Amino acid sequence: MxxxxxxxxxxxxxxxxxxxxxxxxxxxxxxxxxxxxxxxxxxxxxxxxxxxxxxxxxxxxxxxxxxxxxxxxxxxxxxxxxxxxxPAQPDVHGPVHVANRFHFAYADGTPYLAFGTTCYAWTHQPLDLQAQTLDTLKQARFNKLRMGVFPKDYPFNINEPLHDVYERDAEGELDFDRPNPESFRHFENQVKALGALGIEADIIIFHPYDRWGYCDMSAEQDFRYVAYLTARLAAYRNVWWSLANEYDFLLDTKPMAQWDRYFQIIEENDPYHHLKSIHNGDVNANYDHRRPWVSHVCIQNWDVKRTQEWREAYGKPVVNDEPEYEGNIMLSWGNISAQELVHRYWITLLRGGYAGHGETFMHPQDILWWAKGGTLQGEAWQRIGFLRDLLEQDAKEGLTPIGREANWPWSRVSGATDGDVTYIYLGEHQPVIWAPGLPVEAGDYDVDIIDTWEMTVTPAKIVDAPANHPTRHGAMLRPRRPDAAFAVELPGKPHLAIRVRPRR
Amino acid sequence: MxxxxxxxxxxxxxxxxxxxxxxxxxxxxxxxxxxxxxxxxxxxxxxxxxxxxxxxxxxxxxxxxxxxxxxxxxxxxxxxxxxxxxPAQPDVHGPVHVANRFHFAYADGTPYLAFGTTCYAWTHQPLDLQAQTLDTLKQARFNKLRMGVFPKDYPFNINEPLHDVYERDAEGELDFDRPNPESFRHFENQVKALGALGIEADIIIFHPYDRWGYCDMSAEQDFRYVAYLTARLAAYRNVWWSLANEYDFLLDTKPMAQWDRYFQIIEENDPYHHLKSIHNGDVNANYDHRRPWVSHVCIQNWDVKRTQEWREAYGKPVVNDEPEYEGNIMLSWGNISAQELVHRYWITLLRGGYAGHGETFMHPQDILWWAKGGTLQGEAWQRIGFLRDLLEQDAKEGLTPIGREANWPWSRVSGATDGDVTYIYLGEHQPVIWAPGLPVEAGDYDVDIIDTWEMTVTPAKIVDAPANHPTRHGAMLRPRRPDAAFAVELPGKPHLAIRVRPRR
The missing domain is CATH 2.60.40.10 (Immunoglobulins)
Incomplete structure (x- = not known):
C-alpha cells in the first residue's frame, strides 16, 4: 500500500x-x-x-x-x-505567528506584514457572489480577510444566509446542540480557497449582529461551538482566531469571564497555537490585551496617531482592523474618503502597527464589500497594495517607530525604521525641505520621495541640512536632536513619504 | 474752557x-x-x-x-x-469678555467669535512692512492677532528689532530697570491701529525665543515690566493679556509661582479685567487653566478632535491658537496644507472651541507671516473668513457641541448648535445621505450644504431618513438616538458641512 x-x-x-x-x-x-x-x-x-x-x-x-x-x-x-x-508546496510558508514582539512572520521565518480587508458575511452570500469575491481578492494585494462564521443581520444585510450554521429541528427551529456540518464544510472550503491565494482567514467566532439566535446560545453551547470550530479548522495553516467583532456589544449575553474561557478552549484544542485576538466595538472598551492568551491587539480606532500608545500599553503587535472604512454610507465608521484611509494606513504602519481595509459604498443591491464581498469600488485598495509591495521590498524585522519616546516631531509626522531602511510619512504636512529622521552619518544612500496617492517613487534631491539655530536664551532646551547628515527637497504637497536605503 | x-x-x-x-x-x-x-x-x-x-x-x-x-x-x-x-464710536462694542461660559462677547453684548491669526514680532519689523501687515489685515477677516512685546530670535528671525524694549546704558547694554518709552509708544500705536480695524491684540508678554536677555530679567524686573505694560496698555479696549507663548520653555528662568504672580499683577493694575491666558509649548504642559485669574484656555494642540475634552477639563472658552500653521517650512508645527488647517478650524469650532491661524511659507527674505507679517501667501485665510461670516450670520450664544456626552457618531464627525441653528461638519467623511443631528421634529427648515473649501452654500435635497434597523439580538443596545425627521442627500465628497435653520 x-x-x-x-x-x-x-x-x-x-x-x-x-x-x-x-x-x-x-x-x-x-x-x-x-x-x-x-x-x-x-x-x-x-x-x-x-x-x-x-x-x-x-x-x-x-x-x-x-x-x-x-x-x-x-x-x-x-x-x-x-x-x-x-516538503511544503511552493509559496507556502506555514502559519503566521508573532515575531519580534510587535510583528508577525510565517513559520519558516518569512516576514508577514498584515494587510487585511473585511468581508464579514461573504461565505453566507450566493455562490456566484462568493466566486466573484475570490476573483477580486486574487487581483488585490490583501493577505488577510476578516470573516464571520455566523451570518450578519444589519443595515444592508437583510438577506437569508446560504446555510444555517446549526441544524433545524422538526419544527424548523435552530437546534444549537447540533452544528450543521454542511455549513462548516462550506466555510472551511472557503478558508482553504483563501489559503490558496495566500490570504489569512481572520475568523470571527462571535458578533452581535444577529436575528437568528446565535447570540443567545447558552454558555455551554458557546463552549461546545468554540471547541467544534477549533477541531474542524485548526489544521488549516491560514487560520487566525478572532474571538469577536465588537465583543463589548455582546456582554449582556456573554459576560466577561466567558470570553476568557473561549480563549482557553481554543488553547485546549488548537495544537498549532494560531494567532488569537478579540476586537472591541466602543473605542473605550478595549479588552485587556495583556492577557496571556491574546497573541496580538486587534482594535478598531480611527485615531491612528495613537498607534504607539497601544503598542506600549499592551506590548504586542497592534492590528487596527477598523480605522474606519472607505465609503459613503451614513454610518460614520463607513464613509471616509480613499485619501483618508490611505493616509491612516501610512500613519498606522509608520507608527509600528498594522491597519485593516474595508469598503462601504452604497450599492443598488446592497452588495457592500465590507459584509458581502463582490467587487471593490474604491480607490484605496490599489494604494494599500502599493504600500505593501513597497514595505515588502525591505521587510526584515518589522517597522519600529522613530522617536517613540520623543514628543516632537514624531507626534505630528510618522517615521519608522526596518533594519537599516528608514521611512518617513509626512501626511498632512507639506514641507519643501526635510531632515528629521534622516541618517546622522554621512554615507551612500538611496533616498526616494514616495507619492502615496500617485504611487510613484522618485529619487530625492539631496541638499544640505539646515543649520541648527543658536541656543535660545532663557528657554528650557529639550534634548537636541542629532543633526541629519543631509536634507531632502520636497515638492511642498501633502501625502508624501521619504525612504532612505543604504546603497547596496 | x-x-x-x-x-x-x-x-x-x-x-x-x-x-x-x-x-x-x-x-x-x-x-x-x-x-x-x-x-x-x-x-x-x-x-x-x-x-x-x-x-x-x-x-x-x-x-x-x-x-x-x-x-x-x-x-x-x-x-x-x-x-x-x-457715545461709543460706530462699530465700537467695547472690550471682549467671556460670555456663556465657553464663549466671548463684547461689552455691549455683541457676540465675539474669535478668528485670530499670528504675527509674533510684526511690531519689530521695518515700518513699511508693518504698514503692509496692517493693509493685509484690513483685507482678511481676522479679528484677533497674537503679537509679542519683545522681539523674536528664531529661525527666519535673525534681524535686529525696530526698537530696544529697554534703554541702553552708556556701555550699550540693555538696562532692564529702564523701559524704552519709544518702543512702548510704537507698540501701543500698533495696538490702536489694530483696534481701528476691529482686531483684538492678544499681547504676548513673555516668550522664550530671545538673544537680547529679555528672558533673563530678574523676577523683580519681570514684575515691574508686567505692571508697566499693564499701566500703559490696559486702557486700549482691544487688549488681551497673553502671559506667554510657550511658558513651559521658560520655566528654568521663570518658575511656576512667578507665572501666577504675573497674573496677579495684571489683576492689580487692569481695572477693566481684560481677558487673560497663558499658552503652552509642549502639548503635555498645559497650565492649570482652572485657576481663577485665567479667563480662557489658550493652547496649542494639533489634535483638534479633543476640543470638547479641554472644554470639559477647564470649564472655560477654549482658544487653540496653534493647531499647526499652514506652510511649508521644515518645522512640523508650520507645514500643514491649507486644506488641513481649514479642516481643523471647522472641527474646532463645531466642537465648541476657537482656532488660530498662522502662515509659515518659505520666503526669499524670510518674511514669514507668522512672525513678521507682510502678505498672506496661503489659501486657508479666505476659507477661515468664509467660516467666520457664515457663523456670524446666526451667532447668538456660541456653538455648543452636539452629543457632548455621546461617543458616537460625534467622536468621528463634528456638530454643534447655536440657538436654533444646527451645524454639522463631516470632514474626512463623505456620506451620500445624512441624518444624525438633524431636527427630530418635522417643521419648516432651511437646510444648506456648505462646501468648506469651495466656499459655497447650496440648498440641500431633503429625503426621508433611513429607517432604524430592527433591534440586534443579543447585542447590548446603546441608547437609541432619536430618529431625525428627515435626511439630506450629499454629493459624496469630503469637507462638506450641513446647516439647518428654522425658516423665519
Missing part, C-alpha cells in the same frame, strides 16, 4: 465510521494523537454528520507521522495509521 | 510733568482715581520719559468723569480734572 504523502503545513485528514444515534456532537469524545518519535501532538476530532467522524492534522515537520485514535465510542477508539509529510 | 469729550471705550489720557532724576520708573509711584458719583476706579499711571507722567483711562459709561492723581512725588500729587464720555 502506498503511504499517503502530505506537504508540510497542508492538511492530513482521516475519517472513521462511528455512532450516529443520540447526539454525536455531545455524546462522543473523539481525538487522535499524532507523533514523530517521542513527540506527540493531541488533536481533537469532530463529528461531520451521517455517522462520519474526522480528525485533521497539519504537519509542521517533514517525515513519517504516526497517529492513533482515542474515543469514548469503541468503533472510533484505537485506530492507527501513518502518513508522510513532504 | 471746553470740556474734553471722549467716546465710550476710547482712551482718555492726561499728562503731567514730574521728576526725571534718579530712576523715575522705579522711584515714583503715580496713579489716578476716576469717578462717577460714588463709583471710583483706581488707574495706575506710568512714566513716559523726559519728565512726563501719564495716566490713561477707558470710560465704560457715558457722562461726566472726574479724576484726581496721587503720587509719591509732590509735583504729581493732587491733580484733578474732569472729562465727558460720549
Amino acid at each position: 502506498t503511504k499517503t504523502t502530505i506537504a508540510k503545513w497542508d492538511v492530513f485528514e482521516a475519517a472513521f465510521n462511528g455512532p450516529s444515534s443520540g447526539n454525536p456532537f455531545i455524546d462522543v469524545d473523539f481525538e487522535a494523537v499524532f507523533s514523530q518519535k517521542s513527540r506527540t501532538v493531541r488533536v481533537p476530532g469532530f463529528y461531520d454528520g451521517e455517522g462520519i467522524y474526522k480528525v485533521r492534522f497539519m504537519p509542521d515537520n517533514e517525515g513519517e507521522w504516526h497517529y492513533a485514535t482515542r474515543s469514548s465510542a469503541t468503533e472510533l477508539d484505537g485506530h492507527s495509521g501513518v502518513f508522510a509529510a513532504g | 471746553t470740556k474734553t469729550t471722549i467716546a465710550k471705550w476710547d482712551v482718555f489720557e492726561a499728562a503731567f510733568n514730574g521728576p526725571s532724576s534718579g530712576n523715575p520708573f522705579i522711584d515714583v509711584d503715580f496713579e489716578a482715581v476716576f469717578s462717577q458719583k460714588s463709583r471710583t476706579v483706581r488707574v495706575p499711571g506710568f512714566y513716559d520719559g523726559e519728565g512726563i507722567y501719564k495716566v490713561r483711562f477707558m470710560p465704560d459709561n457715558e457722562g461726566e468723569w472726574h479724576y484726581a492723581t496721587r503720587s509719591s512725588a509732590t509735583e504729581l500729587d493732587g491733580h484733578s480734572g474732569v472729562f465727558a464720555a460720549g
